[in-house]
Amino acid sequence: MRRVHTDGSCRGNPGPGGWAWADDRGAFASGFDPATTNQRMEITAALEALRDHAGDGPIEIVSDSTYVVNCFKDRWHEGWLRRGWKNTQGQPVANRDLWEPLLELALAPGSEVTFRWVKGHSGDAMNDLVDELATAAADRGSGISNTGPGSAARGDR
DSSP: OEEEEEEEEESSSSEEEEEEEEETTSOEEEEEEEEEOHHHHHHHHHHHHHHHTTTSSSEEEEESOHHHHHHHHTTHHHHHHHTTSBOTTSSBOTTHHHHHHHHHHHTSTTOOEEEEEOOTTSSOHHHHHHHHHHHHHHHHTSOEEEOSTTOOOEEOO
């Protein structure tokens, strides 16, 4: 099973933000949004991780975001869909534009995606790495990536 750590960062909330993922084989990517929220960057990190690992077999997304992890662990998405993309208070689900493609990838027939929570800023080396990558993208205003053996890191992601 491939394990991919994800994180999002925001300088101000809302403000400039960054997202990042890094996998257990050394690949990583990060990106930037000039006007966003921390929750949007957390979802984007998981979405981009799944996009970049499509077809790689079983994958575990490891995140310090309870927002992302609990959507799958507690099956919030089932209620959202049943209620027509409304939360339990009857309000529109926040960040639906990101949740829809994430759910499509994570719940696709035959996909083997699991989500696991890790405490942030607790000494987990991979969580610290993606935090650093996401924060740097937010500060720099661009992302970087190295998504495979022999691929060069590139900016402006």
